Amino acid sequence: MNELPQQLADGLALGALYGLIAIGYTMVYGIVQLINFAHGEIFMVGGFGALSAYTILPDGTSLLLAIPVMLIGGAVVSVAVATAAERFAYRPLRGAPRLAPLITAIGLSIVLQQLVWGFYPGAKSPVSFPEFTGDSFQILGSLHISRADAFVLAAAPLCMLALGVFVSKSRSGRAMQATAQDPDTAKLMGINTDRIIVMAFAIGAAFAAVAAVAEGLDKGQIRFEMGFLLGLKAFTAAVLGGIGNIYGAMIGGVLLGLAETLSIAYVEHIPGMAQFGGGAWKDIWVFSLLILVLLFRPQGLIGQRVADRA
């Protein structure tokens, strides 16, 4: 079982999940230089939105039909919360010292967790989510890909492709690039930069909702605090890939997913490291990676400078 190709496949699926969430950090940072620490909670509420949509469906609806409904439900909730946060929490603080929106983001993340904890029925403990059961796909002989992993492995590249085309080819995407590079000059072109900022929040939120559905399908449950650790890891992925760079976010996610999976499987086999291996230490390794990157390559591994702003 524990052979390298299987580890790589598992790591790739985990990384795709991190990458989907990381896009939200990177898009918002790329445009307003804000680290939206509430993004983990935007992801989390997407999970609860998806679950709510699922519960409305008649009993016995096949999961394949339910998934699109869950995606829409999750995206609606995530996007609504993210754009409301932008409008009412972050926009009034534009131009304030950097610390103000950062603290607001952290406060918002606590508020969102507490709201779900307090008001979503049964959310004080883990809430069960439709699990993507069924036989795993067997490819290339011995490689097993669970259905939930297959979902995220398909969703992430599709989302990236759509985003890539949107940003480079569409009128709004151009406007988004212009706003990231030079917001005042973008306004002089007639671009409503406020709308572009909302759009960046919305896209990131929709991707986070896709990730939340993937996470629920995989674990068979969602939790009000699930955005904390996953959000932090996705943020790490965004930094790893060079925050502000959308492709970097996905690459950073994949690298992080691989590092995490491989550290669980192999660190214990390194001579003298036996006690540091296995699942218990994985987060330590992941965040050590964040610290190392921040120390030695704060611009990220991909090495592209963030928004070139004057």
Next chain:
Amino acid sequence: MTALLEVEDLRVAYGKIEAVKGISFSVEAGQVVSLIGTNGAGKTTTLRTLSGLIKPTSGKITFDGQVLNGIPAHKVVSLGMAHSPEGRHIFPKLTIAENLQLGAFLRKDKDGIEKDIQRAYDLFPILGERRKQAAGTLSGGEQQMLAMGRALMSQPKLLMLDEPSMGLSPIMMQKIMETIATLKAEGMTILLIEQNAQAALSLADHGYVLEVGKIKLSGTGQDLLHDDEVRKTYLGED
């Protein structure tokens, strides 16, 4: 006859510091009007206020019969005011062609846009040769051409240029000034900000001298060029 642009008693402050202290001036359609002044006189502040990037503390801006106060920058463009900012501010990671297309962001006429891009290439052939190149790789002078070309892409009624000759070699500067003269001959209305007073006033129908936020002198370009005060302070003669 009413002017295309009419500025009345405009005041602009950064926090408690007033950078523009009640200036009034106007630009008639078809004219080139130059605003000259030393560093920190408030020229850029004035332009940024006209195009809506900064809110004035008081005063009135009327453009093409419409009061601009309170209209956000992205809407001012649609009224026909184009602003080529100080320091060029081209979009460095986008190509030259993409930069020009962004200048036409609010236009819907695809064919017209294509034609005007072609016209920018005719005006500045180097831009045409490099159209697929990232704008950040252009030289300063080429970036200035791009910034001007981009501003023209919105088919403005008024073209505002903030120090187009800044940091350019004499040859490049001459090229830019010739282009402004060409645009003037074609009937374009231009508000030109310059520290190079000689060039700016030679082109101008009318000029204003700004000093620490106030208009110190005004007159036709020729009058100012022959004014003793201007010659001493801005043309370095004694």
